[in-house]
Amino acid sequence: MNRFFNVDVLLRLFESMHIGIIFVDPDGIVRYCNIPAGMMKNIRKEVLVNRSLYDCHSEEIHSRIRDIIKTIKEEKVTEWKKINIHSEPDLENLVSPMFTSEGEFLGMVMVSLDVAGKRELADRIRKSDKELSVLLKVSHTLNSSLNLNDVLFKILLLAVEVISFKTGTIFLLDEETENLVPMATTDCLLGEAPAETIDCASSESIIAFAVKSGTMISLQRGKPGFERIVKRPEINALFILPLKDQDKCLGALVVECEEWDVFGPEEQKLLYAFANHAAIAIKNAQLFARTQKMAFIDGLTGLYNRQYFDQILNQVVTQLKRKDMYLSIIMVDVNDLKFINDFFGHVIGDQIIKAASHVLQHSVRDTDTVCRYGGDELVILLPNTTKEEAHIIYKRILENVIKWNEEKNDNNDISLSLSIGTATAFGRDGLSDILTRADQSMYEDKRRYKMGIRDQTPIDRAKKQYYSSS
Structure with a gap:
């Protein structure tokens, strides 16, 4: 039973039970927040930690918590108090102060329970609605042009709406040379050096592997192969998204992010759907470009006509x-x-x-x-x-x-x-x-x-x- 006194074990147990835990220090600064709590409060835990409790609750709620803590601090009694909030009818919030054995106030623990399950359902509906909205916009925007450069630039702009990233590059496969050529990149807008052409037959290139296998790849700093691709010290996560049209891979979208944990299952699912739309738009633009070129090319010499x-x-x-x-x-x-x-x-x-x-x-x-x-x-x-x-x-x-x-x-x-x-x-x-x-x-x-x-x-x-x- 001693293992249950391990704090990490208890916190993981609470998280698996979808119990929200927030710890606030004596100055009202959030020092810990688990994922369920962030979901219930509609604030990502990474954003909330080290910020004021005001960023998590409204003034009304914070005022009630402050009054409860003030009363309990004066009595120096550690007990749980229930807070009913009109704006959160589906949540049950419990707060309790923490004291040392000498009576020194250490801070406060807040526990949130989604008693009706509505918050999680609402969150899923909100995500689905956002995903549908993004994909409809992607489909409409990408199919509005047959100019390849225009299509590639729009893919980069729309990809930011799907997932926030620092820089992105689109590589397209040149079938004649079997090279992956960087055709569009945000680095040009940032004034950075453009990406280099990659030999698709290379056994050392992770990007080439993703294109050949058609597999999405997510890498974090410290993982093998990360430093070969990422040169910026502020980048901590990399995602390689193959652009596949049916069984044929046309290239890949490579994005770099500062945040570590941005490519979860939901994000990957949305990116996969996004990649399908992007690949279709690229294929249509390439076919249009070939058709235009053929109209201007002399069949015998290969010169312009x-x-x-x-x-x-x-x-x-x-x-x-x-x-x-x-x-x-x-x-x-x-x-x-x-x-x-x-x-x-x-x-x-x-x-x-x-x-x-x-x-x-x-x-x-x-x-x-x-x-x-x-x-x-x-x-x-x-x-x-x-x-x-x-x-x-x-x-x-x-x-x-x-x-x-x-x-x-x-x-x-x-x-x-x-x-x-x-x-x-x-x-x-x-x-x-x-x-x-x-x-x-x-x-x-x-x-x-x-x-x-x-x-x-x-x-x-x-x-x-x-x-x-x-």
């Missing part, structure tokens, strides 16, 4: 009209493509077109856009690029054509040859006819190419005859 070029050119032209900036355009024509198609077949002709697109893509900068303008014509949009800078890219294209013919061309009878024309505009100057000037420059280069054909080989003689008869 004429429709996309016209759209982006209009955007750049609008910017140039507002501010003085340079714009250069390079028009490219694949020489002899019709001749190659007629004499060697369209399969070989397609290979030459793809070779030309490969050369151009490896000759430009990240800010430049390469498009297939027509059957044998390609175009490069060079924003904020002077005539001299465009000429550097022009020379790089010629160098890469020579390199391709020497290293990658498997057909000795055919060589890759390009006619190239450039044009530059500054602000509004030369903007209206920049395409026409680039096209004229390109055709002048093509004219020089045809004039330079020598009948040194059978292929050259066939070309010369082909052009003279066409």
Whole structure:
């Protein structure tokens, strides 16, 4: 029986019986509060401890408790007094002072019993109502947009309503590279360094494990693997929420919290439902993005098509009209493509077109856009690029054509040859006819190419005859 005199054992027993226990020191400061008491008073125990009793009870209740304690202190008698409170008809509250053997006042113990069970039921109803409200809002908000970046940002904002956290990051799985890429993060708003890309095949990454297994993971400071992910000293809890659409995992939401105990069973259940809505919204946005991209992509070369070029050119032209900036355009024509198609077949002709697109893509900068303008014509949009800078890219294209013919061309009878024309505009100057000037420059280069054909080989003689008869 001695074990029942252990205070911790008694407190756990009271908690299992849903008996609320609050201890207040002589100055009216709450020094202990168990979970049932916090639930009954609608205040989390972590918030209540070390604060005044006023934060737990109304002035009316506190005044009654104070009067009772004053009477008992004067009599120095330890006995339980029942307090009936109109605002808490479902609770039975008992208070008792505590004295030392010498009569010194140590504080007060308050016990609360949910005699009708209404408080717990009301709390469950309130939680369910909140969960339903959040999920309805999530469903409506996430389905209101098909822009992936917009959807990811909304997921982060709505996740805060589900569970309070310090920072959050959404990783999405890149199926081609099999990497988890950070696509949206609150760190950008906080000015922190963005998260790093994670190899999904890594055996050391807990985030990769969560995505591969589709398992929710909750970690607290001190647990294995916590420090690998969390670098901030104020963070004490981590939650990894896989974003699954049916059996396919699209990525994960990783949130970091300052509080230790925030991922209980109820929170996890709500987060699981939230993740399902988020994954569906992400999948829809990804499908929409792929569909849009396919509408702007040339099927043979993988370059952007004429429709996309016209759209982006209009955007750049609008910017140039507002501010003085340079714009250069390079028009490219694949020489002899019709001749190659007629004499060697369209399969070989397609290979030459793809070779030309490969050369151009490896000759430009990240800010430049390469498009297939027509059957044998390609175009490069060079924003904020002077005539001299465009000429550097022009020379790089010629160098890469020579390199391709020497290293990658498997057909000795055919060589890759390009006619190239450039044009530059500054602000509004030369903007209206920049395409026409680039096209004229390109055709002048093509004219020089045809004039330079020598009948040194059978292929050259066939070309010369082909052009003279066409």
